[in-house]
Amino acid sequence: MSLLEVRDLQIEYSSARGPFNAVDGVSFSLERGEIFGLAGESGCGKSTTAYGIGRLLRGSARVVGGSIRFDGVELTGLSDAQFDTYRWARISIVLQSAMNNLNPVMKVKDQLTDAIFAHRKGVSRADALRQAAELMELVDLPKDRLERFPHELSGGMRQRVVIAMALALRPELIIMDEPTTALDVITQKGIIDKIIELKRTFGFSVLFITHDLPLMLEICDRVGVMYAGQMAEIATRERMLAGARHPYTQGLLRSFPSLTGPRVRLAGITGSTPDLVAPPQGCRFRDRCLHALPACGSVAPPVRSEEDGIVSCHLYAKEEMRHEAVAAGR
Amino acid sequence: MKPLLQVDNVSQVYESGGLLRKSKMRAVRGVSLELHQGEVLAVVGESGCGKSTLARMILGLLPPTEGRVALAGRPIARRFAGRLETAKRLQMIFQDPFESINANQKVETVIGRPLQLHGAKGPVRGRVLELLRQVGLTPAEDYIDKYPSQLSGGQKQRVMIARALGIGPRVLIADEPTSMLDVSIGIDIMNLMLDLKRDHDLSLLWITHNLGSARYMSDRIVIMFGGQIVESGPTEEIIASPRHPYTEALLYASPDPWRKGAEPAGIEAADRAEKGLPEDGCRFRHRCPYAQADCALGEIPMDAAEPQRGVRCLYPLGGGAASASSIRIERKDFTG
Numbered sequence: 001m002s003l004l005e006v007r008d009l010q011i012e013y014s015s016a017r018g019p020f021n022a023v024d025g026v027s028f029s030l031e032r033g034e035i036f037g038l039a040g041e042s043g044c045g046k047s048t049t050a051y052g053i054g055r056l057l058r059g060s061a062r063v064v065g066g067s068i069r070f071d072g073v074e075l076t077g078l079s080d081a082q083f084d085t086y087r088w089a090r091i092s093i094v095l096q097s098a099m100n101n102l103n104p105v106m107k108v109k110d111q112l113t114d115a116i117f118a119h120r121k122g123v124s125r126a127d128a129l130r131q132a133a134e135l136m137e138l139v140d141l142p143k144d145r146l147e148r149f150p151h152e153l154s155g156g157m158r159q160r161v162v163i164a165m166a167l168a169l170r171p172e173l174i175i176m177d178e179p180t181t182a183l184d185v186i187t188q189k190g191i192i193d194k195i196i197e198l199k200r201t202f203g204f205s206v207l208f209i210t211h212d213l214p215l216m217l218e219i220c221d222r223v224g225v226m227y228a229g230q231m232a233e234i235a236t237r238e239r240m241l242a243g244a245r246h247p248y249t250q251g252l253l254r255s256f257p258s259l260t261g262p263r264v265r266l267a268g269i270t271g272s273t274p275d276l277v278a279p280p281q282g283c284r285f286r287d288r289c290l291h292a293l294p295a296c297g298s299v300a301p302p303v304r305s306e307e308d309g310i311v312s313c314h315l316y317a318k319e320e321m322r323h324e325a326v327a328a329g330r
Numbered sequence: 331m332k333p334l335l336q337v338d339n340v341s342q343v344y345e346s347g348g349l350l351r352k353s354k355m356r357a358v359r360g361v362s363l364e365l366h367q368g369e370v371l372a373v374v375g376e377s378g379c380g381k382s383t384l385a386r387m388i389l390g391l392l393p394p395t396e397g398r399v400a401l402a403g404r405p406i407a408r409r410f411a412g413r414l415e416t417a418k419r420l421q422m423i424f425q426d427p428f429e430s431i432n433a434n435q436k437v438e439t440v441i442g443r444p445l446q447l448h449g450a451k452g453p454v455r456g457r458v459l460e461l462l463r464q465v466g467l468t469p470a471e472d473y474i475d476k477y478p479s480q481l482s483g484g485q486k487q488r489v490m491i492a493r494a495l496g497i498g499p500r501v502l503i504a505d506e507p508t509s510m511l512d513v514s515i516g517i518d519i520m521n522l523m524l525d526l527k528r529d530h531d532l533s534l535l536w537i538t539h540n541l542g543s544a545r546y547m548s549d550r551i552v553i554m555f556g557g558q559i560v561e562s563g564p565t566e567e568i569i570a571s572p573r574h575p576y577t578e579a580l581l582y583a584s585p586d587p588w589r590k591g592a593e594p595a596g597i598e599a600a601d602r603a604e605k606g607l608p609e610d611g612c613r614f615r616h617r618c619p620y621a622q623a624d625c626a627l628g629e630i631p632m633d634a635a636e637p638q639r640g641v642r643c644l645y646p647l648g649g650g651a652a653s654a655s656s657i658r659i660e661r662k663d664f665t666g
Contacts, residue, residue, distance in 0.1 A: 041512040156601070184376035184539065189583035190601030211513065217587035241587055255514040257546035259569055259586045266546070268517035272482055 001072060002029035003172060003205050004053070010065035011045070011052045020276040022048045022061065024229040030173070035199065035206040037220035039213050039252070043273055044226040046209050050175050053207070054093050055083055071172070089119045092166040094159075096178040101162040102150040108161055109146035112136075115168045135164040139194060156187035160194070167198065175207045180215070192219055214256050217241060222309075225249045228273055228284040235309030245311040247289045283314065291315055332403065333364035334533050335388070335420075335501055340397030342383050357383045359557040360397070365501065370527065370534040372544035372565070374580070375554035381537050384554075385505050388535070390416050401501065418448060421494035423523075425506040427486035431478045437462070438474045441493045448497050461492040466522060484515035488522065495526065502527075505537045520546060541584050545569050550638075553577045556613035559632070563639035573639070573646040575618045576600070595619070612643065620645050 011023035023045040030036045038046040051057050053068055053075070068075040070091065075083065095101050103111055112132035116123055123131075133143050139160040150158055159179060166174050176195070180188035196219060199206060210216050216223055217240055224234045225246065233246035244250050251269040271288035274280050283289070286296040293314050304316045342358040358380040365371050375381045386392040388399050390406040390413060399406045401419055424430040431440060441461055442454040450457065455474070462470035465488040478486055487507060494502060504523065508516030520543065527534050536547045544551050545565055552562040553574065561574040572578040579600035582593045596619025607613050611626040618625070625644055634640045 041514065185541075185583040185585075186376070186579055186600045190598060193598065212585060213513075214587055215585035218585050237587075251514060255517045257517070257520075257540075257542040258588065259542055259545060259581065259584055260589050263545065263566070265521065266517045268521070269514035270518070272484075 003032045003034075003071060004030040004207070005069040006049070006053065006066070007069075008066040009049060009052060009063065009068065011048050011057065011061055012064045014060040015277065017277045020279075021064075022229055022276065023052065024276075024279075025066070026226070026229075026231050027066075028224050028231065028234055030205050030207060032172070032205055033199070033203045034222065035196075035208055035220045037208045037210065037216040037223040038226060039210065039216050039223055040226035041211055041252075041273070043228075043276075045229040046226050047177055049226070050093075050177055050207055050209050054091060054175050055080070055087070056093065088115060088171065089169045090171050091173045091175065092169070092171040094162050094166050094174060094176045094179045096181050099150065099158070101165070102158060104150055106149070107146070108136075108148055108150070108153075111161070112146070112165055112168060115165050119169050131168070135168055136161075138167060138198065139164045154187075155183050156191065159183065159191055163191070163195065163198075167202070167204075170202060171204060173205050173207065175209075177209045178211070179208075181210065181212070188215075195219070213252055225252065228279065229276055230284060231310075231312060232285065233309065233311045233313075235311075239308040245309065245316060246285075246313050247291050247315070248285045251288075251290075331366060334367050334402055335365040335535070336400045336403075337361060337363045337384075337388060338398050338400070340384070340387055340394040340399060342380070342387060342392065343395045357557055358387070358394075361554075361557075361559055362397075363552055363559065363562070365533050365535055367500075367533055368527070368531050369550065370524075370536055370548040372536045372538060372548035372551045373554060374538055374541055374544045374551055376539055376580075379554040380557040381554050382505055385422070385503050385535070385537055388503060389420060389422055414448065417444075417499075418497055419500045421497060421499040421502055423487070423490055423494055423502060423504040423507045426510050427483060427490050427507075428478075428510070430490060431486055433478050435477075436474070437476050437478075437481075437489055440478070440489055441496055444493060445496050457496070458492075461496050462489075464495065464526070465489070465492040466518075467492070482515075483511050484519060487511065487519055491519075491522065491526070495530070499532070501533045501535065503535045503537070506539065508543065509538075509540075516543075523547070541569070541580055542586075553580070556607045558613065558642060559640070560614065560642045561640065563636075567639065571648050573641040573648055574614075574643050575620050575647065576614045578647055579617075620647075 007027050009023050009026045010021055012019050013022050026049055038049060040046045048061065052063050063076055070086065109129065109132050112135055113128040116128045116131055132146060136143055136146060141157060141160050145153060145157065153161065180191050208216065208220055217237055220237060222234060222236050223240055225232045225248065227248050232248045233244060235244060244253055254266050255268050257266060269288050274284050282298045283296040283301045286292045289296065295314050301312045301314050302317045303310060303312045339360050339362050340358060341356065341360055344355045344357055345352060347353050361384055363371065373381050373384065387394045406416055438455060438458050441458045445454045445457060458474055459470040462473050467473045467485060467488050481489065508519050511519065523534065524547065526532060536544065538544050548565045550563065551565050551568045552559045553576065555576045561568065561572065561577045568577060572581055578594060579597055582597050599619040600617045602617050608616060611628065612630045615621040615625040622645060630642050630644060632640045632642045
């Protein structure tokens with residue numbers, strides 16, 4: 001059984017122009033000990049998906065359909081009080097800016113022990129402090145930093161503190177939303193290497209969200225690429241490196257200037273994302289797609305499963321389905 | 331050939347504090363560089379390396395504490411009267427198009443107002459339409475009467491490029507102009523700037539933290555660390571064989587899942603930021619996997635033994651033993 005099983009997730013926002021689904025029928029699963037990436041550009045719904053799973057949705061956003069099963073339990077059916085037994089203890093979260101995770105007026109040691117006291121009743125202060133010191137060691141921070149306030153630490157050290165906090169209760173799933181985007185690349189590399197090492201030690205799973213596809217392909221075992229609220233493609237790292245299936249993923253991969261290989265002119269992706277209040281029929285990517293077929297304008301793309309991934313695109317429909325789709329498109 | 335833009339040994343010292351506790355921060359330390367006609371030079375460094383301060387000094391927005399900047403042989407004006415003259419030749423594209431655009435002006439004014447300031451007589455609407463077409467905002471008639479809030483991030487950045495282009499500058503300075511944009515949009519902006527550079531024979535100073543975008547855009551690269559240039563050279567040479575340990579760390583820390591081969595030993599040392607930057611000697615030495623005792627002594631000079639390439643390191647990578655020893659002799663003289 002997968003640790004996390006998301007099926008047909010629908011998350012709705014309300015806007016001045018009416019409600020819209022920022023996440024519209026997203027499905028994926030996350031195995032134990034796996035790092036699964038959610039990629040895509042701004043507004044694609046990747047963070048909303050993660051916040052929906054972690055019950056961090058704000059404002060008008062709410063889950064209106066689908067299922068989120070964690071370790072066999074349906075999370076969408078839980079009350080907030082019931083979900084609190086999962087929060088931090090079994091599912092913890094690392095956000096982009098460490099300052100959003102940390103309380104600026106609390107010392108590092110108090111923030112770490114807070115997490116421990118909140119979920120582990122009857123722990124003595126000395127015991128909690130000892131655990132906090134161990135956590136600092138795990139993320140390679142000197143123990144004297146326990147006495148510091150967040151602003152006295154560098155951005156990279158703060159993000160290490162946040163990762164230490166996320167580990168405090170040995171969760172099975174850590175959701176990381178752009179955990180290194182605000183950092184310089186050398187600092188980023190140190191943190192990414194640390195996450196991989198800790199994952200090997202503790203065996204937790206990671207849902208890793210970033211717009212940086214090359215970074216994602218360095219750290220993740222499998223990657224899901226979202227576009228306009230839907231899952232365009234899921235593929236193993238190896239599959240992605242050998243060549244993505246979905247035209248959107250292909251375009252995204254072509255948009256990153258590489259440091260290796262020949263210097264070639266990159267194409268990017270022309271056009272812009274569709275209006276989610278009134279999404280187009282058929283494939284949402286079709287206006288920007290280099291390979292669009294007649295059917296793409298009217299029929300939702302079929303989902304095709306392969307051994308190394310899933311793709312939602314008419315180009316990969318079974319022959320007979322494709323004929324039907326082409327006929328329907330006429 | 332004489333360089334179009336010449337930056338000669340400029341420094342910037344920021345002072346803070348009051349009478350009793352005054353502290354000085356040397357943000358840029360003796361930077362020299364040249365930009366030639368039609369060339370793209372990338373200035374690469376991480377946050378706080380001084381690259382944006384350098385850009386402000388080149389633009390004349392911030393007078394250098396030391397050194398001078400010259401454009402086509404003439405010093406950059408610091409007084410307002412001369413600023414229009416500078417602006418005519420030197421234009422800047424900023425990082426955040428959301429911040430650098432006036433939200434209350436229509437596109438026609440955003441692009442047209444500088445044209446009028448620079449002496450255009452009569453209506454400028456036709457010229458604005460032409461500029462919109464040049465930056466790919468077509469049909470231009472659909473864009474000219476819009477407000478910035480009606481534009482996407484990429485479209486705003488195109489408007490800012492059109493605005494800069496209108497005055498007919500010789501040099502464009504771009505400070506991370508794509509870092510706020512989605513990657514597939516960012517690459518379009520980069521392509522646009524390369525096309526405009528080619529069509530108008532512009533020179534481009536491309537300031538970035540991203541080595542990948544520097545490679546995509548530039549003919550030459552300078553790498554900045556701690557307010558200094560630590561390495562310079564033709565782009566492909568720097569990427570293929572970095573000589574400064576910091577450049578090597580930057581290269582191997584940049585995500586590239588297609589890279590083959592093992593990473594150099596000791597790269598993780600470059601992440602030790604907690605010790606801060608030393609004032610003397612090599613500023614990178616606390617984070618350098620190859621540092622030796624003498625890296626702490628004196629000012630490390632820029633070694634330019636190889637044509638086109640410079641490296642500020644006593645023990646440069648890639649068989650630089652000979653040049654390292656020659657510097658050491660020089661340094662003995664220097665430190666007495």
